[in-house]
Amino acid sequence: MLTIYHNSSCSKSRTALKTLMQGDEEFQIINYLEEVPSVTELKTLLHKLGCKPHDLIRTTEKVYQEKFKGKDLTDEEWIIAMHENPILIQRPIVVNGDKAVIARTDDALDDIL
Incomplete structure (x- = not known):
């Protein structure tokens, strides 16, 4: 089954x-701002996406600009930052089995379907 990590206020996510x-196909919707992914879930998503934690960060978000811009965090620290500030997570993420894309x-x- 497909899963979409969704933010209803994001036009790309709504599309x-x-x-x-x-x-x-059946799919489930995870509103990740309300159902915040755990650190373990984020690591799994990153593995499925095949990317580094910083690649999943929305650098245009206000919280990034205020708290994280210019900081050299470890991968683990970026993952914790996303867990604590889920608005930082790129969206939408669509998962299909062991693969995922930022859609x-x-x-x-189309690549994930």
Whole structure:
């Protein structure tokens, strides 16, 4: 089953969700701002995405600018920062089995479907 880590206030996330709803596959929605992924879940997502923690950070977010910009954190520290400030997590993330993508474009979403 597919999973989408969704933020309803994000237009890219809403677009990806709409695309999933038009398809035939079952999926679950995780509103990650309310159901914050644990540190372990974030590590699993990063493994499925095949990226480093900083690659998953939204550097345009106010909290990033105020608390993290210019800091040289370890991978573990970035993961903890995302857990404590989930607004920092890129969205939407769509997971299909052992693969995941940041589905900000139709092509990225197509790659996971």
